[in-house]
Amino acid sequence: MEKRMKPGQRVVVALRKMIASGELADGERIAEIPTAERLGVSRMPVRTALRTLEQEGLVARIGARGYAARGPTISQVTDAIEVRGVLEGLAARIVASSPPAPQLAQKLKDCLAQGEALFAKGYLEEADLERFYTYNLAFHDLLVDASNNSAIAYALSRNNHLPFGSAAALALDWDDLPATYAHLSAAHRDHVAVCDAILSGDAEEAEQLMRRHARAPLANGRLTHAPML
Template identity: 40%
Template sequence: MSARLPVPAADDSGGSQGVKAQLRLREMILAGELPGGARIAELTLVEILGVSRTPIRAALMRLEQEGLLEALPNGGYAVRTFSERDVADAIELRGTVEGLAARIAAERGVAPEVLAEARDCLASIDRLLERPALDDEAFTRYVDLNQRFHNLLSDMCASPVIVREIERVVNLPFASPSGFVVVQANSPRARDMLIVAQDQHRQVLAAIEQREGARAEGIMREHARLAQRNLREAVLGQVRMPGVRLIRPQ
């Protein structure tokens, strides 16, 4: 769920332990090992993770910033839960901000080398989707390439203000471009849905190259609606995905 989080230097043992604790705690939350509403006990985490309280506290603070935990009035943290509307609004917000970035990129123009990098990324996705079905390794590769393409789209607007807002919104729980892609992996329509998403990728890149700002913006907002459909399927229990138990049906 997080995007472009800073990685501590190799010799920063305290910081490295904090990041490792953060990653492990996130996994535990999304896997349901720490259920929604559960209060987080630092001493218990020290025993489970085998690290001191200092990196545990750093990890808890980061997960609060990500939105997976909430600070309690009397101290400590609890695992947050989210309404379906909360998640839908976060996805809608991502589509709006990414649409703005695409429009500005189209209106201001993009360096040829960046456009070439985006085309190469889409060509790699095309090669994956040539397969009649995706195994786990291929699907993991798709998720990486999908995230890379969305990062490139963000960078194309050349606006530090907008890039910062995109990074903020994709850190909202379940709002990242790949937040619900796992739903597609478990759906019988998986490959078909990915082909639709890839077509939208190609359409928005073409609109940016042709300097069609309004069209580029509209495509990115429509693109986010694929995640909205995946969200609904996950909440209805039609497919399984990590963390879905944190989402309350409306």
Template identity: 45%
Template sequence: MLVTGKHAVISILRNKILSGDFAPGERLAEIPTAEALGVSRTPVRIAFRQLAQEGLLTKLPRRGYQVRHLNQEDINGSVEVRGVLEGLAARLAAEKGLSEAHQAQLAECLHEGDEIFADGELTDDDVQRYVEMNNTFHSVILEASCNPAIAAALQPNEFLPMASVSAMVFDPKDSAREYRRLLYAHQQHYAVVDALLNRQGARAEALMKEHAHAALVRFDAVRDSSSVKVYRLAGQK
């Protein structure tokens, strides 16, 4: 296998963890991992550190890392937390009213979503574009809440890639179902914007809480699939 650059190393290792290729509890050391991938130790060291930050690896006290015992409950728990915090942000944004700049950014997100879903299927580029658009959408609402305590509270739960908006798990093998899942999320974006523009705080809050559920991936499905991919924000790959 030809592996180039540290991004590729991180991506390969992350998929091995999420897909169960590396079993929970398994110990990983730099040298054998680097040899198995045919790369030098440096990108592996960087990847391990990043995956520990994401909550997928646990650093062992002396040396090396261990694959974390992730389960559906952890992910659900983080997603619920994200839901109520983003719900609060949307409620406050609706009550305060959106600035024109924020209105324009959200309208642009909806427009971009329309383009992404226009031809009835999602290419690799479409999914990457969705991740970027989605991240902008959520950031604008956080910003529009004018409550910095929300972002602070989100921070500790940002690391699980399946509970964060900065990453998305997508299974290209099951593309029809995945298309519908994301189209549904995009239609929720429309409803959120409608609620924000009409100053319906309770409705905006309820929608954002539910929207977090919509993104929720069945962890078992991910683990059992050999084709699952994790898409991340360009700047964070």
């Protein structure tokens, strides 16, 4: 089943970036009504977003219904991203270790075609966020599912509850769409390279490329602000 952005996902992305960048300070209370007004939405998407961010460890409950920001440390984010890279790298190695079934090969190609269509026009619009979210998760989930390793899936589900430990943990800067286009199109090129390694049966290359893909926010210095992928 295709995963689409949940209600409030755009608010999740905005708040995630604000917390990770320090715009919302560690311990700062996040009130629903002022936040909704600030982001131009109703209270419900904010409430949904705060519940999601609580599961990611980026907000904590205060009192009966309130929330406060929990700014992650660099080491917390680094640890979560490193673990995801190891797990997804192992999944890619497993998938590449055997000739892919025609059905899987077609699924990979169809998935990458979504990315090609998204970036073909050479720029991003705000509406493209949902398309990238859907495409990105589809690619990562496809690799994990194809590995047929329930331990990897379980470990990733636990790691997803750490700050920026999930492939879905986007923190995009829509005030700088050209830079966001560069970051996300680079992620798509990573997907293509991983897929090429899998289809050619190069298990070592597939693993290393997937680990490098997960670590991209660490390698290019963007960890000093909000990780983008």
